[in-house]
Amino acid sequence: MGDNYIIARIRGEKGKLLERQQIHSLAEFRTQSEILGVLAEGPYGKELSELKEGSSPIETERAVRLGFARGVKTLISSSQGPARDFLLEFSRRFDAYDLAAIVVFKAQGKTWEEFVSTRQPLALLKEAELHRLYSMDDLRTIVGIVGDRALVNRVKGFSMEDLVGEKASLVRDIITAWGEERFYNYVNDKLGGFDRESCLPIVGGTVDLANLIIILRSKLIGIPSVREHLISSSWKLDDRTIDQLLVAQDVTQALDLASSHPYYHRILSGARQKHEETKSLSFLEVASRKHSIHMSKRIFLGFPYTLGIVLAFLVMKENEARNLAAIVAGVGAGMKPDQIRSLVAIPD
Amino acid sequence: MVDCATLTSVTLCPTFWAGLGGGLSVLLSAIGAGIGIGISGPAIAGAGVERPEVMFKTFIATILAEALAIYGLVVGLLSVFHITDALTLAGSVRIFAGGLTMGAAALGAGFGIGTSGSALAAATAEKPEIFSRAVITLILAEALAIYALVTALLLVLQAS
Numbered sequence: 001m002g003d004n005y006i007i008a009r010i011r012g013e014k015g016k017l018l019e020r021q022q023i024h025s026l027a028e029f030r031t032q033s034e035i036l037g038v039l040a041e042g043p044y045g046k047e048l049s050e051l052k053e054g055s056s057p058i059e060t061e062r063a064v065r066l067g068f069a070r071g072v073k074t075l076i077s078s079s080q081g082p083a084r085d086f087l088l089e090f091s092r093r094f095d096a097y098d099l100a101a102i103v104v105f106k107a108q109g110k111t112w113e114e115f116v117s118t119r120q121p122l123a124l125l126k127e128a129e130l131h132r133l134y135s136m137d138d139l140r141t142i143v144g145i146v147g148d149r150a151l152v153n154r155v156k157g158f159s160m161e162d163l164v165g166e167k168a169s170l171v172r173d174i175i176t177a178w179g180e181e182r183f184y185n186y187v188n189d190k191l192g193g194f195d196r197e198s199c200l201p202i203v204g205g206t207v208d209l210a211n212l213i214i215i216l217r218s219k220l221i222g223i224p225s226v227r228e229h230l231i232s233s234s235w236k237l238d239d240r241t242i243d244q245l246l247v248a249q250d251v252t253q254a255l256d257l258a259s260s261h262p263y264y265h266r267i268l269s270g271a272r273q274k275h276e277e278t279k280s281l282s283f284l285e286v287a288s289r290k291h292s293i294h295m296s297k298r299i300f301l302g303f304p305y306t307l308g309i310v311l312a313f314l315v316m317k318e319n320e321a322r323n324l325a326a327i328v329a330g331v332g333a334g335m336k337p338d339q340i341r342s343l344v345a346i347p348d
Numbered sequence: 349m350v351d352c353a354t355l356t357s358v359t360l361c362p363t364f365w366a367g368l369g370g371g372l373s374v375l376l377s378a379i380g381a382g383i384g385i386g387i388s389g390p391a392i393a394g395a396g397v398e399r400p401e402v403m404f405k406t407f408i409a410t411i412l413a414e415a416l417a418i419y420g421l422v423v424g425l426l427s428v429f430h431i432t433d434a435l436t437l438a439g440s441v442r443i444f445a446g447g448l449t450m451g452a453a454a455l456g457a458g459f460g461i462g463t464s465g466s467a468l469a470a471a472t473a474e475k476p477e478i479f480s481r482a483v484i485t486l487i488l489a490e491a492l493a494i495y496a497l498v499t500a501l502l503l504v505l506q507a508s
Contacts, residue, residue: 004466005390012398012473078397304467 003083006075007305010313013071014300016043017320020346026327027340032060035328043067044324057332058117061325068321069121072314082195086307089186090314094123096179099146100172102133106142107163107171139163143175151178154229170217174229177210181231188233191307198308201295202315204235205264209288211237212245212258216281219251236263251275267291282343289319289345319345362440363431366507369440369447370427373500376451377420380458380493384413387462388469395473402472405479409465412490416454416461419497423450426504439507446503453496460489 018026022038029035032055036048044067051063076087097120105115112134119130125146136142139160144152154174163171184203187196211230218226226246234242241261248254252272259268267287274283296312323344330340352361359365388409396403427443435443464485472479 004387004470005394008391008394008466008470008473009398011470012395015399015474015476304470 003079003081003305003307003310006079006083007309009075009078010309013043014313014316017316018042018324023320023323023327023344023346024341026324027330027337027344029331032057032328032332035324035331036060039324043071046070057329060328060332062117062121064321064324064328066121068317071317072122075310082191083307083310086191086310087314088124089183090311091122092124093179093183094120095125095146096176096182098123098125098130099133099143099179100175102130103139103142103160103163103175104168104172106134106137107160107168139171147175147178150232151175154178156228157225166217166221170214170221170223170229173210173213173217177207177214177231180206180210181233184233184235194303194305195307198299198302198306199311200235202292202299202308202311205291205295206288207231207233208235208237208264209284209291211242212264213281213284213288215242215245216251216254216284219248219254220281237261264291267294286343286345289322293319293345360437362435362437365437365440366427366431366435366443369444369504370424370431371447372444373420373427373447373450374417374424375420376448377423377454378417380420380451380454380456381413381415381417382458383455384416384458384461384465385410387459388413388465391466391469395469399473399476402469402476402479405476406465406469406472408483409461409468409486412486413458413461413465415490416458416493419493420450420454423447423497423500423504426501430504430507432508434508442503442507446500446507449496449503450493450500454493457489457493457496460492461486464489 026035026038029038036051039045039048044064047063047066047070048060051059055063072087072091076084076091079087101115101118101120105118112131115134116127116130119127133142133145137160139155139158140152143155151174155171158167158171180203184207187199187203191199211234214229214231215226218229223229230242241257244257245254248257252275255268255272255275259265259271261268267290271283271287275281292315296315299306299308299312302308323346326343327340330343352358352363355361392403392406392410395406423446427447430439430443468479468482468486471482
């Protein structure tokens with residue numbers, strides 16, 4: 001009962017999340033300023049109001065992310081005990097996102113200034129530390145400073161020079177998956193009772209789908225020893241299923257196998273068709289987010305005093321921020337509303 | 349009149365039983381109220397931060413929890429007023445039973461009010477329009493204490 005304050009605040013903030021229809025309407029707008037006008041009154045208003053006239057979509061995306069980060073930081077500052085530890089562990093996930101971005105940006109020859117404008121505002125790594133990492137050139141050294149031995153071993157065989165196209169995406173996926181695994185291990189090992197049970201469907205599903213993405217991307221590139229790059233933790237995707245996926249001849253066969261999985265078939269049905277249509281794996285990221293939101297909604301209907309409620313809200317809020325960023329980027333790029341809607345994760 | 353100082357056992361003293369009953373009524377009711385306020389209070393504050401407009405509505409949980417202490421005080425004071433020279437052992441046991449009934453019921457009701465009041469605050473913060481329906485559980489929790497209050501008053505008032 002010690003977290004009543006946080007739970008009530010979260011319920012209040014959940015009531016302010018954008019509805020499905022509102023997200024759809026935002027995708028209809030033709031200019032970024034129209035979107036900003038609608039969002040000015042909401043939770044992102046403070047950050048969006050600080051944008052200058054004619055701001056780029058990247059600046060607007062960052063403002064949205066800053067709004068999300070401010071919300072989480074406010075929760076951290078007003079929480080105590082297990083809830084505070086939990087929120088800090090949740091924030092640590094974003095260190096992996098920053099680390100992945102450093103590697104990819106450096107491989108693409110981008111400048112520090114370009115990277116820093118996209119860094120995760122919720123990450124716990126200090127800017128000076130990130131700058132130091134950005135000055136290094138060896139992939140394993142960079143990864144070894146922030147990550148652990150397991151992560152260094154997972155990126156063995158890659159070097160900064162050959163990180164182009166899908167290979168860069170694979171290394172990014174491996175690093176972000178490590179961040180998700182670290183959070184999963186915290187939930188699995190440190191939490192107990194209702195807290196653990198309510199959080200596992202979300203964090204476990206994320207870890208499983210992260211492994212699936214690594215397998216599929218490895219098959220796209222044609223990497224032989226995929227197992228070395230996988231997360232050692234898994235939830236519903238057991239060893240037998242992973243073995244079957246690893247021996248699949250190609251992505252199509254692997255997707256067929258994954259879509260027949262007893263637990264994940266609901267979110268992966270039609271995966272093969274989507275892959276053939278888009279020729280990319282980005283739909284899996286949307287599917288993973290949809291799964292997490294679906295689970296979050298179920299958690300909100302369950303026992304009201306668990307850390308699962310905190311996680312469920314954070315998932316929904318993070319998804320909202322990502323959806324808004326995708327809409328802003330899509331509108332900025334002149335995409336059609338239907339194309340933009342395919343980039344946002346709104347559960348059915 | 350019973351002179352308790354001459355009794356072989358304190359359990360035969362009417363003042364002891366009546367005093368204990370009155371004391372338990374006040375003590376347990378105060379603990380119940382404290383639990384109710386302690387559990388619902390943080391949630392009301394949390395809801396108020398996000399939705400200041402619902403704070404006064406959800407404050408009803410704290411008021412109802414505080415009422416438990418008042419019920420206990422009423423029974424306690426009535427018990428004290430009945431401690432007279434005319435009080436018999438049978439009457440004092442009635443007062444004790446009344447005080448215990450009130451106190452124990454307030455303890456349970458306090459827990460109920462605390463948890464349902466906390467949930468009410470959280471739910472109202474998320475969807476303010478459900479307040480009128482969600483408040484029913486809070487009223488039902490308070491009703492538990494009112495049943496005990498009625499019973500306790502009958503017991504105490506019949507003591508003499």
